Amino acid sequence: MADSPPSPRADLVWSLAWIAIGAAIFTGGFTMERLERQNINPYTAPGLVPALLGIGIAILGAILLVRSVRRTGLTAAAEGGTPADRSRLAVALALCIVYAGGLVGRTLLGFHVSFWLATALFVFVSILAFEWRDRRARGELGRGVAVAAACAIGTAAGVTAVFQEVFLVRLP
Amino acid sequence: MFDGLALFGKSLASFADPLTLLIVAGACLIGIVIGALPGLTATMGVALLTTLTLKMPSNVALLVLVCSYVGAIYGGSRSAILLNIPGTPANAAACLDGYALAQQGLAGRAIGISTTGSVMGTLIGMFFLALFTPVLGEVALKFGAYEFFWLALFGVIISGNLTGNDPLKGWLAGFVGLFIASIGQDPIHAYERFSFNNRDLAGGFQLIPALVGAFGFAEVLTVLAAKTQKPVIHRFDSHLPRIGDVVKYWRTILRSGIIGTFIGIVPGVGEDVASWSSYAAARRASKEPEKYGKGSVEGLMAAETGDNACVPGAIIPVLALAVPGSAPAAVLMAAMIIHGVQPGPLIMVNNPQFVYDVVAMMLYATLGILVFGLALVKPLLKVLQVPREIIMPIVFVLCVIGSYAISQRLFDVWTMLGFGVVGYVLRRYNYPMAPFVLGIVLGDLLDKNLRRGLVLSDGDLTPFFVRPISATLAAICLATILMNFAVVRRAFHAVYVALTPWRKAA
Numbered sequence: 001m002a003d004s005p006p007s008p009r010a011d012l013v014w015s016l017a018w019i020a021i022g023a024a025i026f027t028g029g030f031t032m033e034r035l036e037r038q039n040i041n042p043y044t045a046p047g048l049v050p051a052l053l054g055i056g057i058a059i060l061g062a063i064l065l066v067r068s069v070r071r072t073g074l075t076a077a078a079e080g081g082t083p084a085d086r087s088r089l090a091v092a093l094a095l096c097i098v099y100a101g102g103l104v105g106r107t108l109l110g111f112h113v114s115f116w117l118a119t120a121l122f123v124f125v126s127i128l129a130f131e132w133r134d135r136r137a138r139g140e141l142g143r144g145v146a147v148a149a150a151c152a153i154g155t156a157a158g159v160t161a162v163f164q165e166v167f168l169v170r171l172p
Numbered sequence: 173m174f175d176g177l178a179l180f181g182k183s184l185a186s187f188a189d190p191l192t193l194l195i196v197a198g199a200c201l202i203g204i205v206i207g208a209l210p211g212l213t214a215t216m217g218v219a220l221l222t223t224l225t226l227k228m229p230s231n232v233a234l235l236v237l238v239c240s241y242v243g244a245i246y247g248g249s250r251s252a253i254l255l256n257i258p259g260t261p262a263n264a265a266a267c268l269d270g271y272a273l274a275q276q277g278l279a280g281r282a283i284g285i286s287t288t289g290s291v292m293g294t295l296i297g298m299f300f301l302a303l304f305t306p307v308l309g310e311v312a313l314k315f316g317a318y319e320f321f322w323l324a325l326f327g328v329i330i331s332g333n334l335t336g337n338d339p340l341k342g343w344l345a346g347f348v349g350l351f352i353a354s355i356g357q358d359p360i361h362a363y364e365r366f367s368f369n370n371r372d373l374a375g376g377f378q379l380i381p382a383l384v385g386a387f388g389f390a391e392v393l394t395v396l397a398a399k400t401q402k403p404v405i406h407r408f409d410s411h412l413p414r415i416g417d418v419v420k421y422w423r424t425i426l427r428s429g430i431i432g433t434f435i436g437i438v439p440g441v442g443e444d445v446a447s448w449s450s451y452a453a454a455r456r457a458s459k460e461p462e463k464y465g466k467g468s469v470e471g472l473m474a475a476e477t478g479d480n481a482c483v484p485g486a487i488i489p490v491l492a493l494a495v496p497g498s499a500p501a502a503v504l505m506a507a508m509i510i511h512g513v514q515p516g517p518l519i520m521v522n523n524p525q526f527v528y529d530v531v532a533m534m535l536y537a538t539l540g541i542l543v544f545g546l547a548l549v550k551p552l553l554k555v556l557q558v559p560r561e562i563i564m565p566i567v568f569v570l571c572v573i574g575s576y577a578i579s580q581r582l583f584d585v586w587t588m589l590g591f592g593v594v595g596y597v598l599r600r601y602n603y604p605m606a607p608f609v610l611g612i613v614l615g616d617l618l619d620k621n622l623r624r625g626l627v628l629s630d631g632d633l634t635p636f637f638v639r640p641i642s643a644t645l646a647a648i649c650l651a652t653i654l655m656n657f658a659v660v661r662r663a664f665h666a667v668y669v670a671l672t673p674w675r676k677a678a
Contacts, residue, residue, distance in 0.1 A: 006601045014601060018344060025351055028366060035361060043626035046363040049619040053351045060344045067340070089397035093593075095565075096389065100572045100585050119569050126565035130396060147562070155566050159573055167227050169577045172585075 008071040015065035022058025026051050088130070095126050115171040116160040124152035176302060179525055183532035187235060193536075199236040200540025201548070203243020205555055207250070209563060210257040211395040214244035214443070215499040215609075216387040220567075222380055222507040223574030230511035235533045237507055241500050242294055242483050242537035245443055246545060249286035249476055250552055253279055262443030262482075265451040265475035272467035280549075284413040285469055287545040289425065289476030291538055292418070296429030296477070297436065297484030298534040304437070305520070305527050308492035312517035315493075317625035318636050322645035323439070324618035327495055327610050329649050331440025336604030339656050345603045349611020350618060352377060359620045372583035379506040381575035381584040382591045382612060386605055387499070388571040389592025392564045394599065400560050412546065421473050424454050428477035435478075436485020440610035442498030443479040443486075450478025484534050491515050491527055495614065499606045502613045510578075 029051030034042065099122035113121075127148035135144035163169040187196070199221075206217035221240050225233035248259030253270035266286060273282035315323070328350060332342025355366045356376025367373040418425065428450035435446040454474030455464045464471045486497030487504065494516035496502035508515050513526055520527065575588040595605060629635045637646055654660045 010601055021348075032365065033363065035363065038361075040361060041627050043631055044360050044623045046358040046361055046365055049622060050351060050354045050365060052622075053347055053354065057344065057347045057351070060340060060347065064340055064344070084399065085397050088399070089393060092393055092396035096392070096568055096592075097589065099568070100589055115573075123565045123569060126568075127562055130561035131559065151562055151566065155569055159569055162224075163573055163577060167224075167577060169573075170580055171573075172576060172582060 008068045011064055011068035011071075015061045015068055018061025018064065019058050022054045022056070022061055024054070025057060026054030029054055091129055092126075095122065095129065098122075116156040119159060120152040120156035122152075123155045124148045127151055176306070176528065179528040180302065180531055183525065183528040184535065186231070186529070187532055187536060192232060192235070195232060195236060196239050196536045196540055197544070199239035200243040200537060201544050203240035203537075204247035204250070204541065204544055204548075204552070206240065207244035207247025207259045207263075208552055208556060209558075209560075210251050210255070210259055211391055211560055211564065212244075212567065213260045213387055213391060213500075214241055214248075214262070215383065215503055215605075216391055216567075217241075217244045218500045218503045218507070219380060219383045219387060220570050220574050222503060222510070223384070223570075223577050225507075226510070226577065230513060231529060233511055234504075234508060234513070234530070235536070237504055238487075238530065238533040239537040239540055241504060242480065242534065243541055243544075244500075245479055245483055246287070246290040246294075246476075246541045247552075249290065250283065251556055253282045253286060254553070254556060260443070262447050262479040263475075264444060265447040265479075266472055268451075268465045269468045269471040269475070272465065273469075273472065276467055278467070280410045280412075281414075281469075282472060283545070283549060284410070285417055285472050286476040287542065288413040288418055289428070289473045290480040290545070291542050292425045293429050293432055293477035293480035294483060294534060294538045294541070296426070297433045297481035298531055298538070300430075300433045301484040301488055301534065302528070302531045305488050305491045306524075308437075308488060309517055309520035309527075312493050313521075315517060315641065316639075317621040317628060318639055318642040319645065320617055321621040321625055321636065322642050322649065323493065323495055324614040324621070326645045326649050327439030327614050328607055328618075329652050330438055331610045332604070332607040333652050333656070334438075334441045334445050335606040336602065338602055341601075341603045342607045343653075345598060345605070346607035346611040349608040349613075350615045351611075352382075353612050353615020354619055359616055360623060372581070377587050377591075377612075378578060378584055379612060380503070380510070380578055381587040383503050383506070383609060384571050384575050385588035385591030385593075386595035386609065388567065388574075389588055390595030390599060390605075392568045392571070393592065393596045395560050395564050417469060417473065421470050423457075424470050424474050425477050427453060427457070428474040429481040432478035432481025433485035433488075436482035436497045436501075437488050439489055439495045439497060439614075440499075440502075440606050442500075442606055443482040446482035446485070447475045447479035450481075451475045484531075487530060491519055491530065493517065494617070496610065499609050502609050505613065 029047035029049070032045070032047030032050070034045045034047070099118060128144060131144050131148070135141050160171065164171055187193070202221070203214075203217060206212045207214060218237050218241050221237055225236050228236070244260060245262050248263035249266045249270060251257050251259040252263040252266040253274050256267050256271040258264040258267055270282045270286065273279065328346035329343060332346045333339045336342050353376075356374055357363065358365055364374045431450045431453055432446040435441055435449055436443075451471055451474050454470055455461050458464065458468075458470055460468065460470070482498065486501035489495045489497050490501050490505045490508070494505065496505050505515060513523065571588055571592075572585055575584045576582065578584060595608075598608065599605060625636060636642055655664070
């Protein structure tokens with residue numbers, strides 16, 4: 001991944017988040033049931049290790065906070081990818097979550113779609129969406145649709161056959 | 173010694189039937205293709221293949237995973253040489269001289285060198301795997317709760333320190349991994365921790381869906397979010413390896429193989445550090461350091477020998493201690509457990525044959541990468557030219573169905589999605605994934621052994637610091653942390669200078 005290093009401002013925000021997360025984990029661990037009624041050894045209390053990890057995360061977060069403030073974290077501008085990158089990421093995330101969560105998990109849309117159909121639709125739409133601009137610029141939209149359709153059918157048929165027939169998995 | 177050879181011979185023979193050899197060939201080829209495609213890493217490949225091999229007999233399934241692991245680390249050099257894009261993070265060092273050679277019209281020679289280096293590296297690592305696993309297993313039998321606690325912490329701290337470029341973020345990632353491992357029933361009293369009365373969460377997160385998310389889905393998002401250019405491939409010369417290169421650079425090969433193996437043994441560090449360390453050591457020892465980065469055959473040989481030697485090296489602590497030496501080895505360890513093999517100190521007592529089975533798997537994998545690395549140069553070029561926009565949606569389908577297939581519950585799909593998003597965000601902000609994964613894998617070991625140790629000592633912390641192995645591990649952990657502070661480094665340097673006055677005089 002060829003990322004530019006994150007800005008001190010991003011580290012500052014993260015450090016605050018880590019301190020909050022560490023504090024929440026410590027509280028969760030500290031207030032956790034100590035099973036005294038079962039007469040367990042107090043050193044085996046279930047919350048002991050999470051509480052210690054919470055302290056560790058909060059301390060590391062505090063060090064990150066100090067470091068980012070020293071590196072002008074309070075004044076530096078927030079960073080982010082280019083708008084094109086952000087929109088590609090949003091499309092990728094939306095397609096993946098709708099497919100995995102919605103179609104396969106049947107929790108977003110509330111109706112049943114066969115696994116093979118959901119897979120074919122996802123692969124077809126994803127390939128077309130990410131290749132659309134280039135294909136259109138080259139005047140190859142028809143070819144792009146054909147390639148996406150072939151990949152979609154091949155993947156749906158191949159994955160369904162292998163997992164359902166060979167591995168005997170009851171597909172979602 | 174002879175017992176080991178006999179067990180190794182038995183293991184070699186057990187895999188020598190046509191169907192198994194065909195499977196070896198397929199697994200090596202899949203591994204090479206996964207490695208060669210930028211965006212598909214060895215960890216992701218091994219995690220996805222774990223889900224695809226669930227129904228196979230355990231030895232065959234693990235053979236597939238070992239072959240694909242070795243193949244992926246080797247295959248990554250192909251895109252490093254031809255496209256100047258490392259196929260896996262382990263091949264970043266190979267870009268420097270490999271691509272420079274390709275620009276000079278010597279891409280074929282560079283491929284031959286990377287193949288030779290990878291084969292020699294795997295063989296050297298394999299030798300140490302056979303030699304050290306029984307020895308380390310013997311030492312590990314002396315480990316008690318205190319030592320295992322420090323070993324788990326040592327893995328997370330060393331991994332956080334050496335992977336990525338910011339130890340603080342590495343340790344944070346490792347601690348978060350340790351915390352995630354504590355979600356669900358605790359390993360001593362089966363008390364539900366942080367489950368919020370959710371039945372699925374009470375069982376904790378399964379390792380494979382979590383890793384498929386952190387390495388697979390996160391990678392899909394990373395690749396799809398960035399626009400990729402159509403690859404340009406340079407002219408080719410002969411890709412057949414030259415015996416002269418092996419003879420001329422035998423010292424580099426041996427040194428890099430040893431460095432790679434030993435870095436593999438260090439928990440959670442992995443192939444990329446092995447490759448860079450071998451490269452740096454070769455450059456320091458070279459008679460032609462000025463050629464490095466401009467097409468040095470020696471540099472490419474060192475990088476590729478180092479990363480492939482790290483693969484067997486990373487499996488040594490998996491077998492002897494149940495502590496993975498790298499992220500792909502962590503997945504391999506999870507796969508071993510799924511297939512009913514319990515790695516750890518007792519493996520040489522209960523199942524010594526398995527150790528030599530893994531050594532034999534390494535040998536078959538080496539043969540596989542040698543044959544396919546040289547025979548399929550042209551078809552692999554075609555694979556490299558397939559647009560990432562076509563590959564990634566298909567990879568995501570495998571991530572979804574692979575996560576689901578293990579236990580056939582949708583919670584694992586959600587786990588994969590969640591870990592994918594978290595992994596993407598963490599990577600975006602320079603938090604390395606290796607300590608995160610190692611934290612998830614070692615969390616249970618740390619948790620159980622800290623509490624057991626405290627019970628054994630009745631709350632006294634002294635045994636954690638005075639037993640020889642505990643004290644050594646604790647000292648290394650402390651030194652690793654302290655050496656990141658400039659004040660400590662300066663003080664250390666001042667003491668060093670004061671104690672070695674002859675260096676000053678020289």
